[in-house]
Amino acid sequence: MTEAFRYTPYASALKPFAIGLSAIDPADWIEPDDDLPAYLDEKERLLAEHREDVFQADDASRAAQAECLALLTDHLLTRHDDRWVKTKAGVSVAGRDVPLRSDDPPLITAGRLVQDDLVILEKRNGAWTLTAGFVAFPSAWSLKEKAGLPMEGVHAHVPDYAGGTRNAMMLSRIFDNLQPDLPAMRLNWSIYPSGDLFWPPEKGARAERNTFTPAINFIRVERQTLRRLPETGAIVFTIRIYNDPISRLKSDPALATLSRALADKLGEFTQEQLAYKGMIGRRDAIIEYLRQDN
Numbered sequence: 521m522t523e524a525f526r527y528t529p530y531a532s533a534l535k536p537f538a539i540g541l542s543a544i545d546p547a548d549w550i551e552p553d554d555d556l557p558a559y560l561d562e563k564e565r566l567l568a569e570h571r572e573d574v575f576q577a578d579d580a581s582r583a584a585q586a587e588c589l590a591l592l593t594d595h596l597l598t599r600h601d602d603r604w605v606k607t608k609a610g611v612s613v614a615g616r617d618v619p620l621r622s623d624d625p626p627l628i629t630a631g632r633l634v635q636d637d638l639v640i641l642e643k644r645n646g647a648w649t650l651t652a653g654f655v656a657f658p659s660a661w662s663l664k665e666k667a668g669l670p671m672e673g674v675h676a677h678v679p680d681y682a683g684g685t686r687n688a689m690m691l692s693r694i695f696d697n698l699q700p701d702l703p704a705m706r707l708n709w710s711i712y713p714s715g716d717l718f719w720p721p722e723k724g725a726r727a728e729r730n731t732f733t734p735a736i737n738f739i740r741v742e743r744q745t746l747r748r749l750p751e752t753g754a755i756v757f758t759i760r761i762y763n764d765p766i767s768r769l770k771s772d773p774a775l776a777t778l779s780r781a782l783a784d785k786l787g788e789f790t791q792e793q794l795a796y797k798g799m800i801g802r803r804d805a806i807i808e809y810l811r812q813d814n
Contacts, residue, residue: 525764527741529707531781536789537680539687541694541704541746547599549703549745550592550634551760556603557614559635562717563656567628573720576667577625577640577652584640584754585626585652591749591756592630592638593620604633627654639757641671641695648695648755650674657717657761659710659740660798671695679792695746695755703747710797711786711806712740715763732802734809739764739782769810783810 534540566574577585593611596604605612610620611633618632631638631654640652647670655663666674671691672683681687698704712719715738743760769779786799786807794800 524768525775525778526762527707527743528778528781529709529741530739530785531778536785536793537678537687539690539694540706542706544703544705544745546595546701546703546747549595549747550600550636550758551743552600552603552635556635559657559717560614560616560632563632566656566718567632570718573662573664574656575625575628575631575654576663577627578668581640581642581651581754582626584642584749584752585630587749587752587754588638588640588756589620589626589630591747592633596633625652627652630654631656634758636758636760639759641755641757643753644670647671648692651754655759657759658720659708659712659742659761660719660721660723662721677796679790679796698746698748698755700748700750703745705743705745708742708744710740711766711799711802712738712763714738715765717761717763732805734802734806735767735770737766737806739766766806766810770812779810783807786810 529540532540563574596613597606597611603613607617610618610629612618613633618629620629622629627638627640637655637657638653639650639655641648642651643649644651649670650666650668653663653667672688675681675688675691676683681691694704713732713736716723719740741762741764743762745756745758747756747758748754749756769775769782783806786803789797789799789803791800794803799806
């Protein structure tokens with residue numbers, strides 16, 4: 521496996537849209553790399569230009585946000601002290617100082633420290649609910665539309681995850697039983713027309729009107745984690761984006777097996793799943809491209 525393809529969930533035995541959660545060591549909760557400065561720069565730009573699109577929170581989530589910031593800061597300064605350094609006012613990362621006590625909501629401060637997007641889930645009226653989020657890099661979904669909704673509302677249009685489905689009930693049980701010292705991870709993936717990090721729904725709609733060329737597409741992999749906060753009982757949902765150019769699968773002979781695996785996995789998608797991923801008109805062309813001889 522090359523360095524560019526850190527995660528390849530499409531090469532696993534998991535079916536598309538499987539929950540696929542696995543336990544991880546708390547020490548591996550956050551996964552920084554040398555792209556950290558670029559991600560943080562993009563977050564700052566989006567906060568300045570699209571604040572309401574990338575950050576939403578209700579007032580009652582403040583305690584969970586603060587606990588998330590405290591836990592995250594401790595983790596970064598302890599586990600990744602080569603990148604994050606304590607300063608008099610806060611934390612230094614990638615050549616910038618992030619004050620820990622500011623007028624910003626705690627979740628914004630937390631999100632300015634890491635490449636990951638951060639979402640707070642809290643049990644409200646018996647349902648796990650999205651109460652706060654700093655999501656700078658959405659994968660064709662709108663934080664403004666999902667904020668304040670229970671998980672059944674958040675997943676209303678996701679195949680096999682709507683209210684009453686087996687997956688929806690399993691997720692609720694997983695959230696209920698999640699322990700603070702046992703975070704979990706899953707991988708999600710799709711294929712996008714570019715490697716842009718900020719991908720709101722309207723951007724996908726515009727891209728669909730363009731001429732489709734498989735070779736310029738990217739495999740967008742989300743590394744997602746779930747971690748229970750011990751004091752408030754809230755759950756922190758993290759999303760880290762990896763963008764891999766699909767052309768690498770064809771230009772590197774060592775990746776031929778991976779190219780075939782991706783083509784095979786795309787062939788397993790149902791029409792409903794393809795529609796959700798925006799790939800009904802693109803899937804066959806991508807498969808043909810992947811299966812062509814180099």
